[in-house]
Amino acid sequence: MTSQRGTKGNTIRKERSEMKKALIIGSGPAGISASLYLARSGTAEVTIITNGKSSLEKAEKIENYFGFAGPVSGKELLRNGRAGAERLGVRFHDTELLELNITPSLSFEAVTPDGRETFDAVLIAAGAARKAPPIKGLKEFEGRGISYCAVCDAFFYRGKPVAVIGSGEYAMHEAVTLLQTSSSVTVLTNGEEPAGSIPEGIGYRTGKISEIAGDSKVHSVLFEDGSSLSVEGVFVAVGAAGSDDIARKTGIASDSGKIITDSGMATNVPGIYAAGDCTGGLMQISKAVSDGAIAAMSMIRFLKNN
Numbered sequence: 001m002t003s004q005r006g007t008k009g010n011t012i013r014k015e016r017s018e019m020k021k022a023l024i025i026g027s028g029p030a031g032i033s034a035s036l037y038l039a040r041s042g043t044a045e046v047t048i049i050t051n052g053k054s055s056l057e058k059a060e061k062i063e064n065y066f067g068f069a070g071p072v073s074g075k076e077l078l079r080n081g082r083a084g085a086e087r088l089g090v091r092f093h094d095t096e097l098l099e100l101n102i103t104p105s106l107s108f109e110a111v112t113p114d115g116r117e118t119f120d121a122v123l124i125a126a127g128a129a130r131k132a133p134p135i136k137g138l139k140e141f142e143g144r145g146i147s148y149c150a151v152c153d154a155f156f157y158r159g160k161p162v163a164v165i166g167s168g169e170y171a172m173h174e175a176v177t178l179l180q181t182s183s184s185v186t187v188l189t190n191g192e193e194p195a196g197s198i199p200e201g202i203g204y205r206t207g208k209i210s211e212i213a214g215d216s217k218v219h220s221v222l223f224e225d226g227s228s229l230s231v232e233g234v235f236v237a238v239g240a241a242g243s244d245d246i247a248r249k250t251g252i253a254s255d256s257g258k259i260i261t262d263s264g265m266a267t268n269v270p271g272i273y274a275a276g277d278c279t280g281g282l283m284q285i286s287k288a289v290s291d292g293a294i295a296a297m298s299m300i301r302f303l304k305n306n
């Protein structure tokens with residue numbers, strides 16, 4: 001049960017189950033900032049899904065953010081940001097978002113290793129897009145056998161052998177998606193140990209990749225030990241799903257890996273907003289915090305009207 005102050009000072013009580021549900025992907029400055037506005041508005045139950053890998057973790061000394069007499073570390077800002085959000089009732093789900101789907105009733109389904117949950121509005125605050133691993137041939141064959149989205153491109157590899165580069169939960173999720181259509185799926189961990197168990201029916205190789213080879217299209221993956229694997233498609237899924245992966249799968253418009261938003265941080269998909277580094281521009285805390293606040297105000301309006 002939560003309570004909310006009415007305009008005349010009377011207390012309006014709302015059952016949690018009656019409340020709308022807002023999802024924020026990411027607990028960096030953009031996601032946390034949005035969560036504070038959303039939680040205080042009382043419009044929705046607010047959940048943050050986060051795998052805790054903000055780029056701020058790497059910032060040892062911050063001297064250009066409002067309110068600190070001396071330098072502050074990124075880790076300290078993140079710790080305090082989370083504590084403040086938790087104090088306001090924001091729920092943290094410490095896991096990895098594998099996929100975001102739009103349901104037939106136009107709500108949003110978040111898929112994590114723990115299961116599926118549906119939300120009424122979503123903010124993507126997942127930070128800057130991931131960089132592709134430095135493997136020879138990856139850039140050259142993009143669109144000619146190299147893909148970054150199983151659900152988008154599996155169709156083109158029906159009955160064909162494919163590989164997925166990656167070693168985490170996200171790579172396994174992509175491999176399982178491809179198994180439904182491709183003749184064989186091999187996960188290539190490129191020197192890493194697989195983070196969990198390999199799903200049934202999927203092969204894996206741990207050798208270091210030296211090159212993706214082909215002529216007009218990809219035909220094989222070459223390994224440093226001199227061996228090779230014949231494939232017609234290679235799907236890149238290194239690390240966790242990034243903001244660009246989430247955008248691709250939900251039909252959100254982006255440009256050079258940056259999600260396109262209007263001045264209210266709304267994407268082209270009604271109900272999905274984006275904030276912070278994933279939208280480009282000044283990649284700094286102050287801009288991420290501002291984006292988060294603007295997005296939250298738009299989400300509050302959306303949740304009230306839908």
Ligand SMILES: Cc1cc2nc3c(=O)[nH]c(=O)nc-3n(C[C@H](O)[C@H](O)[C@H](O)COP(=O)(O)OP(=O)(O)OC[C@H]3O[C@@H](n4cnc5c(N)ncnc54)[C@H](O)[C@@H]3O)c2cc1C
Pocket residue numbers: 025026027028029030031049050051052053054055056057058059060061062063064065095096097098125126127128240241242243275276277278282283284285286288
């Ligand atoms: C070394 C370094 C130093 C910096 N120094 C400064 C500085 O001095 N001043 C300054 O203003 N800025 C600085 N920055 C930039 C600043 O860190 C970023 O602009 C800011 O963190 C962006 O905030 P964000 O919320 O958009 O993204 P991030 O802080 O990157 O947060 C992204 C969030 O998304 C989550 N996430 C991503 N994908 C998933 C997934 N699939 N599932 C679950 N969670 C996911 C992550 O766990 C994280 O919580 C620095 C950056 C670096 C790398």
